[in-house]
Amino acid sequence: MSERSEASPQEPQGVSRLEFLKRGLAPAAALAALVVGSKALASEVARKKEPATKEGHRWGMVIDLDKCTACGSCVVACSAENNLTLGNPGEAAMNRVIRWLKILPMNEGEYPAPKQRLAPTPCQQCDDPPCIKVCPVYATFLNPEGIVGQVYARCIGCRYCVNACPYTCKEFNWKAPEWPEEMTTGLNPDVSVRPRGVVEKCLFCHHRLQRAKEKAAAEGHRPLSEADYQPACAEVCPAKAIVFGDLNNRDSDVASLSKDDRAFHLLEELGTDPKVTYLRGGA
Amino acid sequence: MNDFDLSRKNFLKWVGIFGAGTLLPGCARKTLLAPKEEAASALGLETFSASICALCSAGCAVRVRLVDGLAVGVSGVLEHPVNQGALCPKGPALLQELYHPDRLRSPLVRSGPRGKGTWKAVSWEEALKRVAAKLRPGRFDAVTFPRLRDAGSESLAALGGRVMPLGFAPSEPPLDAHLAMHGRALSCDPAGARLVVSFGSDWLQTRSSHVETQRLWGRLRAAVPRAQIVSVEPRFSITAGKGDSWIPARPGTEGYVALAVARQLLETGHHERGGRGLEAFARAVEPFPFERVAELTGAPEQALRVLAAKFASARPAVALGSRGAPAWSQMAIHSLNALCGGLGAYFRESPESARPAPDPSTLSSVLLIDRVNPAFTAPRAWRAALEKAEFVVAVAPHMTETAEYADIVLACRTPLEQLHASEHSLLSGETTVNSAGRGVQPLYDTKDAGEIFLALGRGGDYGAYAKSKAAGWHRRSVAPPAGPVDFAPLALALKAAAGPASKDKDFPLELCIFTPLAFSRGEGAHLPYLQSLAGVQTAEQWETWAEIHPETATDCRVEDGQKVRISSTAGMIEVKARVLPSAMPGVVSVPFGLGHTSYGRWAKGVGANPMELTDTFEGARVRMEPV
Numbered sequence: 006m007s008e009r010s011e012a013s014p015q016e017p018q019g020v021s022r023l024e025f026l027k028r029g030l031a032p033a034a035a036l037a038a039l040v041v042g043s044k045a046l047a048s049e050v051a052r053k054k055e056p057a058t059k060e061g062h063r064w065g066m067v068i069d070l071d072k073c074t075a076c077g078s079c080v081v082a083c084s085a086e087n088n089l090t091l092g093n094p095g096e097a098a099m100n101r102v103i104r105w106l107k108i109l110p111m112n113e114g115e116y117p118a119p120k121q122r123l124a125p126t127p128c129q130q131c132d133d134p135p136c137i138k139v140c141p142v143y144a145t146f147l148n149p150e151g152i153v154g155q156v157y158a159r160c161i162g163c164r165y166c167v168n169a170c171p172y173t174c175k176e177f178n179w180k181a182p183e184w185p186e187e188m189t190t191g192l193n194p195d196v197s198v199r200p201r202g203v204v205e206k207c208l209f210c211h212h213r214l215q216r217a218k219e220k221a222a223a224e225g226h227r228p229l230s231e232a233d234y235q236p237a238c239a240e241v242c243p244a245k246a247i248v249f250g251d252l253n254n255r256d257s258d259v260a261s262l263s264k265d266d267r268a269f270h271l272l273e274e275l276g277t278d279p280k281v282t283y284l285r286g287g288a
Numbered sequence: 289m290n291d292f293d294l295s296r297k298n299f300l301k302w303v304g305i306f307g308a309g310t311l312l313p314g315c316a317r318k319t320l321l322a323p324k325e326e327a328a329s330a331l332g333l334e335t336f337s338a339s340i341c342a343l344c345s346a347g348c349a350v351r352v353r354l355v356d357g358l359a360v361g362v363s364g365v366l367e368h369p370v371n372q373g374a375l376c377p378k379g380p381a382l383l384q385e386l387y388h389p390d391r392l393r394s395p396l397v398r399s400g401p402r403g404k405g406t407w408k409a410v411s412w413e414e415a416l417k418r419v420a421a422k423l424r425p426g427r428f429d430a431v432t433f434p435r436l437r438d439a440g441s442e443s444l445a446a447l448g449g450r451v452m453p454l455g456f457a458p459s460e461p462p463l464d465a466h467l468a469m470h471g472r473a474l475s476c477d478p479a480g481a482r483l484v485v486s487f488g489s490d491w492l493q494t495r496s497s498h499v500e501t502q503r504l505w506g507r508l509r510a511a512v513p514r515a516q517i518v519s520v521e522p523r524f525s526i527t528a529g530k531g532d533s534w535i536p537a538r539p540g541t542e543g544y545v546a547l548a549v550a551r552q553l554l555e556t557g558h559h560e561r562g563g564r565g566l567e568a569f570a571r572a573v574e575p576f577p578f579e580r581v582a583e584l585t586g587a588p589e590q591a592l593r594v595l596a597a598k599f600a601s602a603r604p605a606v607a608l609g610s611r612g613a614p615a616w617s618q619m620a621i622h623s624l625n626a627l628c629g630g631l632g633a634y635f636r637e638s639p640e641s642a643r644p645a646p647d648p649s650t651l652s653s654v655l656l657i658d659r660v661n662p663a664f665t666a667p668r669a670w671r672a673a674l675e676k677a678e679f680v681v682a683v684a685p686h687m688t689e690t691a692e693y694a695d696i697v698l699a700c701r702t703p704l705e706q707l708h709a710s711e712h713s714l715l716s717g718e719t720t721v722n723s724a725g726r727g728v729q730p731l732y733d734t735k736d737a738g739e740i741f742l743a744l745g746r747g748g749d750y751g752a753y754a755k756s757k758a759a760g761w762h763r764r765s766v767a768p769p770a771g772p773v774d775f776a777p778l779a780l781a782l783k784a785a786a787g788p789a790s791k792d793k794d795f796p797l798e799l800c801i802f803t804p805l806a807f808s809r810g811e812g813a814h815l816p817y818l819q820s821l822a823g824v825q826t827a828e829q830w831e832t833w834a835e836i837h838p839e840t841a842t843d844c845r846v847e848d849g850q851k852v853r854i855s856s857t858a859g860m861i862e863v864k865a866r867v868l869p870s871a872m873p874g875v876v877s878v879p880f881g882l883g884h885t886s887y888g889r890w891a892k893g894v895g896a897n898p899m900e901l902t903d904t905f906e907g908a909r910v911r912m913e914p915v
Contacts, residue, residue, distance in 0.1 A: 119870035121529035243502035
């Protein structure tokens with residue numbers, strides 16, 4: 006067991022230079038330094054020291070529950086964009102229909118004065134994701150732009166991350182996906198189809214980010230902006246309740262809205278530091 | 289060497305490897321092991337085409353993403369006045385509509401008894417010849433869906449039959465009230481109103497067009513001062529939950545709430561002057577004081593008084609109804625717009641023509657059914673009419689309950705494959721003209737619906753025909769309703785209106801049928817992504833459920849999740865019970881949209897159709913028992 010916990014990939018956020026040097030003196034570190042090369046280590050240390058760097062992008066989302074009408078456009082757009090499985094009555098009865106973005110109902114009170122909150126819930130893209138800490142094979146990880154990634158080829162299907170995610174945003178493929186022959190034509194060629202036995206999740210339409218980067222590079226390596234990259238859910242939203250953008254860009258709508266008076270995070274007390282922010286509904 | 293060799297050497301080797309791995313400092317391990325992002329895979333030739341959604345008559349423009357000529361994605365067109373880049377849930381499901389494996393692939397001729405589902409594929413030439421022989425001008429009825437105008441409706445009208453638009457009542461504006469009180473259809477865009485009160489209408493889910501409605505909500509919520517949104521309806525719907533307050537009222541009694549408010553406004557003088565027959569109306573609402581209406585509707589009396597006070601103070605106010613209610617109720621609700629200033633501010637004369645809904649008992653014996661499915665939306669009346677008909681031809685992209693009754697089914701194309709030339713009205717009453725070529729190359733041996741009608745009539749090139757039609761259409765502007773509102777028909781209707789249905793020992797509960805957006809117009813259950821969306825509030829999907837209050841559940845000896853039978857004098861269905869503390873006691877709420885006996889592999893045999901229990905969306909008396 007101690008081996009497993011040692012294998013946890015997360016270092017405490019603020020590793021001091023002294024602490025690092027202490028460890029660096031250990032023979033294993035010397036070995037690692039030889040293997041990796043001092044350059045990689047130095048950059049890693051620099052990144053750890055200033056995690057809130059304003060350079061580069063930090064993609065985030067704001068969902069305004071006051072404007073959101075729970076129409077479900079985002080759910081269908083996400084399903085179509087990411088080649089999600091079709092679902093059927095059997096899977097529905099077992100709660101195994103895979104949807105990367107679900108509308109979570111929260112009900113309170115009773116007749117004649119009930120209350121209800123319907124929150125579209127994509128992966129919350131935590132800055133301190135509980136799911137990556139438990140992955141024994143580094144199949145799920147936090148990428149430099151803040152997106153929690155998932156490598157299907159590396160996933161061994163242990164489902165530790167499914168259990169660890171407090172937002173129920175990781176989904177396990179209990180079966181190989183099935184599409185009628187006719188429908189395979191319409192699959193999005195940018196998104197791989199997941200095999201049986203792996204975990205999948207919302208990636209903020211990462212493939213769109215990649216295409217946007219390609220395009221920006223082709224156009225003379227111009228900087229990327231919100232106009233280049235929007236996930237399918239934000240793009241489709243008819244009430245304009247979903248705002249997506251770069252949290253590091255102080256001029257972006259997402260950066261200012263995420264500091265709004267109405268802003269809150271799901272299960273804030275867990276300290277997962279999500280990059281999906283909700284704006285409270287009601288007056 | 290198949291067996292794992294746990295020799296001393298191997299053991300030491302593996303311990304060495306793992307040991308070295310775990311001894312690495314975390315940061316180094318991370319650098320070594322964290323996945324490297326690979327470049328996106330190479331793509332074929334990517335192109336985009338423009339098309340129109342056409343899954344309802346709103347006319348949203350879509351951009352189709354094609355890779356190597358095959359459609360692989362759909363998104364909204366930013367510059368289009370209707371959808372402004374957005375789509376409702378039906379939009380992104382367009383690809384499933386296009387690639388549906390059970391689509392009709394050629395014209396079909398019935399080869400066995402009617403309704404048995406035995407078909408023979410025939411050529412277009414033969415199918416059109418047979419149909420043309422039956423469709424004599426003035427001797428057949430064409431049942432189609434309501435829309436302002438498009439090339440298809442023009443070529444259909446040119447065939448010379450009686451064209452009967454069949455709307456989906458809960459999604460339509462209260463057209464019967466508009467006709468009676470203004471003599472024409474009105475459109476309503478309440479952006480800017482201080483108070484928006486809906487009566488018996490889960491308008492976020494039902495009101496057409498869906499995209500404009502969701503956008504309107506966003507605007508109402510962002511407005512300063514903030515608009516108050518109130519729902520008067522039997523079910524704690526999405527609109528009720530999202531709005532500021534919910535006033536529960538028993539199914540079909542919402543009109544009485546409007547009458548109590550109108551009475552109070554007239555009595556206290558907090559109303560706009562003008563309108564024909566206002567005095568007669570004031571006398572007609574005398575018998576509807578708060579106390580009595582509270583009793584009739586089950587709504588708390590205090591809530592009714594507060595609602596009337598809101599109408600008196602928050603001006604201009606808008607009252608939203610739907611055609612799903614009886615005519616007197618639609619008029620009672622609309623009268624509040626005249627009394628509270630909403631009429632001049634937010635209502636415009638609509639270019640849409642409003643006609644009474646077709647009566648299935650007075651149909652011709654030769655029927656052309658164009659992309660509507662009345663055997664599912666109103667099965668009891670329409671099944672009888674279809675069985676009686678001498679000849680039925682259906683135009684449809686998918687087999688439906690109605691098409692099953694046809695003698696010939698003409699396979700038409702889905703929205704992305706067809707030509708578009710159409711005019712649509714917006715919530716504001718203004719119109720927009722759409723013209724688009726084929727978004728994708730058509731699949732299968734199919735034709736555009738309009739092309740079929742043209743071929744049955746005068747013939748010719750449909751592309752040129754559509755283009756010439758659209759060239760003559762222009763954006764129309766709008767005007768507020770001309771002439772005074774007429775209260776006289778309402779006063780008259782109130783005299784004749786029967787009170788709410790009396791209690792019935794055998795059928796102690798009241799039925800409330802609601803329509804999730806995914807299944808509006810009774811369509812959508814054939815697309816799996818829309819199936820997953822039906823029960824957002826209760827996390828139900830791929831199933832029909834019935835919502836009841838815990839007390840009602842106890843009375844019926846029913847538990848949450850149990851299979852139950854709901855019966856009325858008309859029929860019986862079996863569904864899953866959901867016991868919800870938010871439900872109104874004595875009311876059973878059932879979603880409409882499932883329970884198909886046709887309509888492809890994903891719709892057929894899933895759930896139950898509550899329209900088997902009643903003929904209208906106005907509710908019915910029912911009984912519930914465990915199965």
